[in-house]
Amino acid sequence: LAKTTQPISMDSYEGQEVNITCSHNNIATNDYITWYQQFPSQGPRFIIQGYKTKVTNEVASLFIPADRKSSTLSLPRVSLSDTAVYYCLVGDSNTGFQKLVFGTGTRLLVSP
C-alpha cells in the first residue's frame, strides 16, 4: 500500500474554501485515492474517491494531477460543522473488499 503524507492540521474560517493536499509518491497503477472524514467519537465517513483528473460530488471535489503522485481535497465554503479529521487513503479500491489503512490525517479546525 502506498504511503501517504498530509498536513497534520489546518485552520480556516467559515465560508472559505479549504484545500487539503496529500502526497502519495509510490501510488500504483491500480490504486484509487479515497478521502474519509471523521468527527470526534464517530466512525470515519466516506467523502470522495477518484483515479485521475477531477471528481466532484455534493460535498467536495478531488483534484488529481496527471502523475497521480498527489491529490487535493477541496471543500467549498466550509462551515463550523466541517471541523473534523480528514484522511487520504490510497489502495486498490476498484475491486472493493480491501482493508483501509489510515494515517494520522489532517485535523481541520473551522472558526467563526
Next chain:
Amino acid sequence: EPEVTQTPSHQVTQMGQEVILRCVPISNHLYFYWYRQILGQKVEFLVSFYNNEISEKSEIFDDQFSVERPDGSNFTLKIRSTKLEDSAMYFCASEGGDEQFFGPGTRLTVL
C-alpha cells in the same frame, strides 16, 4: 439511508473479563470489518470477514480476539480476556463492494 449500528455504545469492564461487541451491518453487504482507535491515535485495522470466515487479520488481532456472524444480521467481536491496553473505540464497517460504511463505534474501557 441504511446504516451500520453497534451496541453497546460504551462498555466498561474489568481487566481479564470477556467482552462481546455487537454490530449490525447494512443488510445487503457481504464484507465486514473491525477497526479500533485508541484515544488520540489513528484508526487501525483489526480483521476482515467474508463468507463466514476471516479473510485477513492484523498483528493486533491475536488469540484473544475472535469474530463471528452468528446469524444473518449480527457481526460480533469477542475479546476473551481484556487488558488495559484494549481500551479504545471499536468500529465495525461493512461494504457492498465499493465504499466502507462505519458504525458509530463502541467505546471500551478496561479498568
